[in-house]
Amino acid sequence: xxxxxxxxxxxxxxxxxxxxxxxSFDCRPGEVxxxxxxxxxGKSTLMKVLGGSYRPDAGEIRIDGAAMRFAHPxxxxxxxxxxxxxxxxxxxxxxxxxNIFMGHELVRPGFAGLLLDRGAMRARARVLxxxxxxxxxxxxxxxxxxxxxxxxxxxxxxxxLDARILVLDEPTAALDDRDARQLLDLIRILRGQGVxxxxxxxxMPEVAAIADRVTVLKDGRLIWTRPQAEATIPAIVSxxxxxxxxxxxxxxxxxxxxxTVLELDAVQAEGLPEISLTLRRGEILGVAGLExxxxxxxxxLLAGDLRPAGGTARLAGRPxxxxxxxxxxxxxxxxxPADRKREGLVLRQSVRDNAALALRAMRPxxxxxxxxxxxxxxxxxxxxxxxxxxxxFGQEIGALSGGNQQKAIIARWLALDPAVLLFVExxxxxxxAAKAAIYQTMREVADQGRGIVVVxxxxxxxxxxxxxxxxxxxxxxxxxxxRDPREEEIMQLSLGVSV
Amino acid sequence: xxxxxxxxxAARIAINAGLLLFLCLYALIVLIQPNYLEPGLxxxxxxxxxxxxxxxxxxxxxxxxxxxxxxxGAVVTFTVTAAALLTNGDPDATWPVIALLYLMGAGIGLFxxxxxxxxxxxxxxxxxxxxxxxxxxxxxxxxxAARGDLPENFRNLGRFQWRDVALVGTLPMAVLVLVAVLAxxxxxxxxxxxxxxxxxxxxxxxxAELAGIxxxxxxxxxxxxxxxxxxxxxxxxxxxxxxxxxxxxGLELQSIAAxxxxxxxxxxxxxxxxxxVWGALSLFALFTLLNLLGxxxxxxxxxxxxxxxxxxxLTAWRSRARN
Numbered sequence: 001x002x003x004x005x006x007x008x009x010x011x012x013x014x015x016x017x018x019x020x021x022x023x024s025f026d027c028r029p030g031e032v033x034x035x036x037x038x039x040x041x042g043k044s045t046l047m048k049v050l051g052g053s054y055r056p057d058a059g060e061i062r063i064d065g066a067a068m069r070f071a072h073p074x075x076x077x078x079x080x081x082x083x084x085x086x087x088x089x090x091x092x093x094x095x096x097x098x099n100i101f102m103g104h105e106l107v108r109p110g111f112a113g114l115l116l117d118r119g120a121m122r123a124r125a126r127v128l129x130x131x132x133x134x135x136x137x138x139x140x141x142x143x144x145x146x147x148x149x150x151x152x153x154x155x156x157x158x159x160x161l162d163a164r165i166l167v168l169d170e171p172t173a174a175l176d177d178r179d180a181r182q183l184l185d186l187i188r189i190l191r192g193q194g195v196x197x198x199x200x201x202x203x204m205p206e207v208a209a210i211a212d213r214v215t216v217l218k219d220g221r222l223i224w225t226r227p228q229a230e231a232t233i234p235a236i237v238s239x240x241x242x243x244x245x246x247x248x249x250x251x252x253x254x255x256x257x258x259x260t261v262l263e264l265d266a267v268q269a270e271g272l273p274e275i276s277l278t279l280r281r282g283e284i285l286g287v288a289g290l291e292x293x294x295x296x297x298x299x300x301l302l303a304g305d306l307r308p309a310g311g312t313a314r315l316a317g318r319p320x321x322x323x324x325x326x327x328x329x330x331x332x333x334x335x336x337p338a339d340r341k342r343e344g345l346v347l348r349q350s351v352r353d354n355a356a357l358a359l360r361a362m363r364p365x366x367x368x369x370x371x372x373x374x375x376x377x378x379x380x381x382x383x384x385x386x387x388x389x390x391x392x393f394g395q396e397i398g399a400l401s402g403g404n405q406q407k408a409i410i411a412r413w414l415a416l417d418p419a420v421l422l423f424v425e426x427x428x429x430x431x432x433a434a435k436a437a438i439y440q441t442m443r444e445v446a447d448q449g450r451g452i453v454v455v456x457x458x459x460x461x462x463x464x465x466x467x468x469x470x471x472x473x474x475x476x477x478x479x480x481x482x483r484d485p486r487e488e489e490i491m492q493l494s495l496g497v498s499v
Numbered sequence: 500x501x502x503x504x505x506x507x508x509a510a511r512i513a514i515n516a517g518l519l520l521f522l523c524l525y526a527l528i529v530l531i532q533p534n535y536l537e538p539g540l541x542x543x544x545x546x547x548x549x550x551x552x553x554x555x556x557x558x559x560x561x562x563x564x565x566x567x568x569x570x571x572g573a574v575v576t577f578t579v580t581a582a583a584l585l586t587n588g589d590p591d592a593t594w595p596v597i598a599l600l601y602l603m604g605a606g607i608g609l610f611x612x613x614x615x616x617x618x619x620x621x622x623x624x625x626x627x628x629x630x631x632x633x634x635x636x637x638x639x640x641x642x643x644a645a646r647g648d649l650p651e652n653f654r655n656l657g658r659f660q661w662r663d664v665a666l667v668g669t670l671p672m673a674v675l676v677l678v679a680v681l682a683x684x685x686x687x688x689x690x691x692x693x694x695x696x697x698x699x700x701x702x703x704x705x706x707a708e709l710a711g712i713x714x715x716x717x718x719x720x721x722x723x724x725x726x727x728x729x730x731x732x733x734x735x736x737x738x739x740x741x742x743x744x745x746x747x748x749g750l751e752l753q754s755i756a757a758x759x760x761x762x763x764x765x766x767x768x769x770x771x772x773x774x775x776v777w778g779a780l781s782l783f784a785l786f787t788l789l790n791l792l793g794x795x796x797x798x799x800x801x802x803x804x805x806x807x808x809x810x811x812x813l814t815a816w817r818s819r820a821r822n
Contacts, residue, residue: 357699
């Protein structure tokens with residue numbers, strides 16, 4: 001069978017770096033072909049070449065056997081290629097129908113094509129939404145949809161253009177398990193309809209579950225392409241990192257946890273009817289739950305981003321004011337957000353300035369900017385302790401990989417010596433080697449007598465790192481599980497089924 | 500890796516571009532009028548450019564935090580009219596009136612800042628509103644035409660020159676004021692932590708807030724400093740141009756243009772005090788050049804507009820080239 005997509009010997013260089021070096025990749029109709037690789041391995045560059053955003057320096061792209069040369073992303077779209085990016089591209093204040101038909105609106109016959117045929121578009125949108133299994137009113141505005149629903153709208157949009165090659169770039173990164181499973185089901189349906197699917201993910205169990213073939217890239221080179229049976233998770237992981245991974249999750253602490261460091265007592269807030277919890281020094285408390293379980297609200301509450309309606313909180317023995325990040329940080333809390341770009345980083349500032357940000361916030365505005373605790377040597381020492389890798393720490397942080405950015409944010413908080421750190425999705429979009437380092441750091445930070453709260457949708461991660469797992473359901477705590485719970489136990493609690 | 504390496508270099512180029520532009524423009528001036536090479540005429544050039552440079556340096560604070568201050572021109576007008584009406588030619592009133600002017604400036608800046616920080620009104624709208632009510636107030640108070648008189652010792656701040664000074668020949672007081680103000684404003688951005696806070700707020704206000712930066716306070720401070728710089732510029736302008744209800748017309752856009760031409764990023768998060776200084780001097784050199792070429796005054800605005808578009812376009816192009 002002629003592959004739907006055939007990329008041969010693709011090379012792409014940027015000044016000083018060879019992003020793709022003689023990479024070949026193909027995908028047949030009705031096949032899911034997964035691409036794995038650490039960040040910077042060349043996955044995104046390869047997809048940008050495919051999508052017409054980059055022109056390759058060498059190599060050729062064949063669609064259904066015909067050589068193609070895309071001058072513009074639109075040309076790739078017209079050739080039947082659709083790429084669903086991690087960052088969705090929908091217009092939030094337009095309706096679902098308007099988004100699906102963006103740039104391809106249907107018009108009424110006559111009237112010189114000036115009148116939109118809204119009825120036809122709505123009907124067509126409904127068919128497309130049905131096809132992707134989305135129960136969404138086509139008249140709703142996109143802003144009110146969950147990430148999972150928005151993703152389905154993006155896929156429906158791709159189907160409108162009759163895409164025969166569908167690229168999904170980390171589609172489940174922002175989804176919880178239930179939504180992720182639904183998406184995988186949809187992928188199977190599309191495969192059955194003969195779509196060629198390229199699947200990029202860091203989540204190994206998903207790759208193992210869905211891919212017919214797996215390709216591993218590393219440092220811009222093709223390591224291997226194997227059929228599913230030969231692409232076991234350990235084989236993929238060792239090919240990605242170039243070594244075997246041992247001790248992925250740190251060992252359980254030997255010492256018993258210390259005194260209580262964080263206490264929420266009957267706190268009420270939007271989406272959280274009433275919540276009480278305690279966290280002890282040296283303990284890592286995992287928070288699990290489905291997307292609308294309230295775990296996100298709990299994270300926002302602990303970050304100071306949600307005003308409480310009642311209840312009290314204590315941190316390190318003193319009352320802590322909720323609802324004000326600055327005062328909560330002063331009380332000894334540090335927050336590492338899931339969306340680092342939007343909530344964590346000042347992207348145009350240096351690595352050093354990012355690491356100094358919280359300290360800068362707490363010291364007076366008239367403190368000298370590069371002396372004392374702000375001296376480059378001091379800041380660099382903190383960054384080096386976290387093993388942040390950068391060309392130099394005066395470099396803008398936007399150029400660093402996700403893992404190094406996250407490590408720099410950890411350094412930011414450790415500079416303040418906080419009593420409690422809140423990690424939300426600590427390793428989202430971070431490659432495997434950096435993940436292991438971040439877990440290790442979390443354990444060390446806890447062992448130094450701090451309390452850690454981890455809110456995560458990644459169950460293996462939660463199970464691997466947490467000393468206790470708190471499961472949320474409908475805004476309340478459905479149960480608390482001791483170390484090493486089984487995934488099924490967590491799922492039962494998050495679905496509201498008693499164990 | 501490679502684009503990581505090129506970033507600090509691009510920032511350096513951005514700063515030097517402003518200086519380079521100024522040197523080129525000044526060289527063109529010298530080509531037409533060789534005596535602009537004399538220290539005396541250069542000092543005079545600096546004296547006339549001083550209000551714009553000071554305005555731009557104050558404006559830079561607001562731009563760093565990701566905003567605009569469109570009210571600075573109105574503050575200049577208000578300062579000149581209020582000074583004339585309050586002193587009414589009485590030299591003894593000069594210093595108390597100057598103190599009062601700064602108080603009013605601080606009040607206006609505080610008003611702008613509070614509206615932006617707490618009512619969450621975009622700064623472009625908030626300061627546009629202030630520009631309108633302040634201009635109206637100045638007109639109503641003065642009755643629509645320049646009234647009152649500025650005493651000699653007030654005007655000397657902008658006008659007085661020491662003669663036969665070593666090296667430079669003449670030394671205008673305005674240049675001394677310029678240097679002192681710039682030293683102060685440089686210190687605010689680069690000498691203390693405030694500048695880094697402002698950059699963080701301009702870069703990503705949400706991340707700054709969640710990291711504990713007092714975002715509201717940082718923004719309010721920027722507006723107060725911008726307004727105080729505008730009062731200073733107004734005092735100097737009143738000194739050498741006299742009383743006029745049009746004293747500050749167009750200065751708000753000129754000061755913003757200056758910062759951008761100098762390489763400050765329009766939506767915040769990138770820039771140094773030198774962006775304002777070299778940008779303002781370049782813009783003023785351009786005006787001087789157009790005057791020397793005998794171009795009509797009206798074309799100044801057109802050319803300024805084109806330069807602004809080119810400057811912002813270049814900044815956008817540079818950042819695109821980097822990614």
